[in-house]
Amino acid sequence: MSRMLRASAIMAAGTMVSRVTGFVRTMVLAYAIGTAALGDAYNAAYAIPYSILDLLLLGVLSSVVVPMIVRAQQSDEDGGRAYEQRLLTISTVALIVVAVAAVLAAPLLIDLYTDWDPGSRRFEVAVTLARFILPQLAFFGVGAVAGAILNTRDRYGAPMWAPVVNNLVVIVVFVLYAVVGTGGDIDKVTDTDLALLGLGTTAGIVGQAVVLIVALRRAGFSFVPRFDLRNARLGEMGRAGVWTIGYVVVTQLGFMLTTNLASSAGNVVAGHGISPYTLAFQLFQLPYGVIGVSVITAMLPRMSRAVADGRFADVREEFGSSVRLVCSLMVPVSLLLMVLGPAITVPIYGHGANSVADAVYIGNVLQVYGLALVPFAVFQLLLRVFYSFGDTRTPVFIGAGTTVVNALLMVLFFVLLPAQYAVMGLALAYAIAYGLGAVLAWMLASRRVRGLGGWAVGMAMTRMYLAAIPTAVLALASVWLFTTVFGGLDFLNSVIVLAIGGGLGILLYLGVAHRMRIPEVNSIVGMVARRVGR
Structure with a gap:
């Protein structure tokens, strides 16, 4: 537990800063272009590369590539270096080809992911x-x-x-647009404005890739292009990855339906x-x-090694x-989201081109x-x-069932x-489908390892x-007080509600859980206390 907690804490710290700066990023985006037509066009265009990456690479990374790298490190004479x-060589070449093809197919991709008229201004801007x-x-791939x-080298930072x-790069770009751009009116936005928004977004990913490549070199990895595909184990990767790609295809079809339905709703109500989705x-x-991601990232290589042995x-x-470590924090946070949703979004999104009413929604x-x-x-x-276990087939069926239920609902x-x-x-x-999907996945995974406790x-x-x-009661009381007595959730009231319901609420949860001797919370409290005491 302590080893996982330390590794997860390092990753969680980085991820927290990343997500906080991500908050600032989306806040500046909403301020600069809003959540109406121009905001929808940007978010549709922004979502497509992530969908393609999910389809081609990211799902395969977590389910196939990481276990294969671990096996290569354990079995190859050079510790998996050549593999x-x-x-890296194959993925670089393949993704350059995919990026070029995607740019050429941009109108088709926007048409697939939205319910917009191809002749409309919103479609053209997207x-x-x-x-x-x-x-x-x-660069992202x-x-x-x-x-x-x-x-796989236990370098998580x-x-x-x-x-x-x-x-940070994209925040600077959005601030610059807010100063020199034409605002959130899609009919006034110029090609120069769109180039600033689009190329600035890409520049952020370039910077992210450079940081990772430099870190890889500092970890002792020396990149030498290798095109000897006979030793790339593509057949093994393909046999394992075909099911993962199938899973990602199914989930992306569900996402495509989501964006089409959301864009259709946006056509009716600006x-x-x-x-907002x-x-x-x-x-x-x-x-x-x-x-969750921090724990999973630390967990998967160790589980893969345990299975191999x-x-x-x-x-x-x-x-x-x-599961216990993740849920010890997810449980109170989920209740706070259900109570404090508008109080969270008004301070972040209720500015500039975006109204308070839009932020409340x-x-x-x-x-x-x-x-x-x-x-x-x-x-x-x-x-x-x-x-x-190297089983990428079962998640496809679980994911397919979850996505079908989600689509129907x-x-x-x-x-x-x-x-x-x-x-x-x-x-x-989405909530109902993943609840049912978790039940099905638990039953099947429990059979695989002869019980999951x-x-x-x-x-x-x-x-x-x-x-x-x-904690939930305290949050509800703070929301009731400021919506009924002080006239609603404007910026100041929302911040106060978050301080009371969110800040004090989390402290209250940690205190109650500590008194109830919940081990995972005690471990977290103890780790924080030791850090503060240094």
């Missing part, structure tokens, strides 16, 4: 932005491979801190389309990114510790997403059990709900929820 060089943003595919190699550089989803992902008991222990969507936080995190942890809620609530319905469908995990989570009840 890592081949991997295509222009996509052509500036899509070249980042090559190379950086991701470099980060995976660093993780740079992959978690590199996104800070990306955010400010209720892709942008995207911004709320980014905030929802923050706790998972800070806590046939130590199933260690796999169960690693998984159980990870983003917060309403975030409140619904709070329901999904714990199920989503557990779902992701469960998938890593299969990946540590999204369409149902979209039809039944008025347009102004449509994006909230998309978030509710479900009773112990369930009892631990029950105690965490009980410890979080006073």
Whole structure:
């Protein structure tokens, strides 16, 4: 537990700074261009390269490449050095080709991901932005491979801190646009404005990739281009990766449906389309990114080694510790998101080209997403059990089932709900689908490792929820006080509510959980106390 906690703390610190600067980034973006037509066009263009990367690389990295690098390090005479060089060479060449093809296909991609008329101004602006943003595919992919190699060497700092550089670059770009650009009116935006927004976004990814490559060199990795594909184990990677790519294809089809439904809602009610969905989803992902990703990144290589050595008991222990550690913080945060959603989003997004009402709606969507936080995190942890076995097939079926349920519920809620609530319905469908998906994944993973300690995990989570009840009550009381007595959630009131309900609420949870002797919380409190005492 202590080793995982230390590794996770290093990554969580970097990720926290990354996410905080990401907050500033989205706040400046909303201030500069808003969440109406121009904001929707930017967010649609910005989402596409990440979707393509998920399809081609990032899912394969976590499920296939990391275990294969670990095996190469253990079995190859050179400790896997040549294999890592081949991997980086192949991915660099392939992603350059993909980036060029994506730029050429930008109109088709925007048409696939939105419900906009190809002759509309919003569509044309989105295509222009996509052509500036899509070249980042090559740099992002190379950086991701470099980060995976660093993780297998237990170098977790740079992959978690590199996104800070990306955010800082883009923040400067958005501030510059806010000063010299034409604002959030899509009919007034110029090609120069779009070039600033698009190329500035790509420049951030370039900076992120450079940081990772430099860190890789400092870790002792010397890159030598290798094109000897016979020794690249592409056949093995392909057999394992085909199922992962299948899983990503299924999830991306679901995402494509989401963006089409959200853009359709935005056509009816301005400010209720892709942008509020995207911004709320980014905030929802923050706790998972800070806590869950950090734990998963440290967990997967160790689980892969345990599986390779046939130590199933260690796999169960690693998984159980990870779930309890993640949920010890996810549980109170999920309740706070459900209560404090608008209080979180008004100070961040209620400025400039974005109104307070628009920010409140983003917060309403975030409140619904709070329901999904714990199920989503557990779902992701469960998938890593299969990946540590080199099994990429089972997650495809689990993901396919989850996505089908999500798609059916999204369409149902979209039809039944008025347009102004449509994006909230998309978030509710997501929460229900991942709850059911986590149950299915648990049942299958438990069979694989002959039990996951479900009773112990369930009892631990029950105690965490009980410890979080006073926090939720305090947050609810602060929201009621400032919405009914002091006239609503403007900037100042929201900050006060966050200080009381969020800041004091978390301290209250840590105190109650500490008194209830929840081990994971005690470990966190003890680590913080030791750091403060130094």
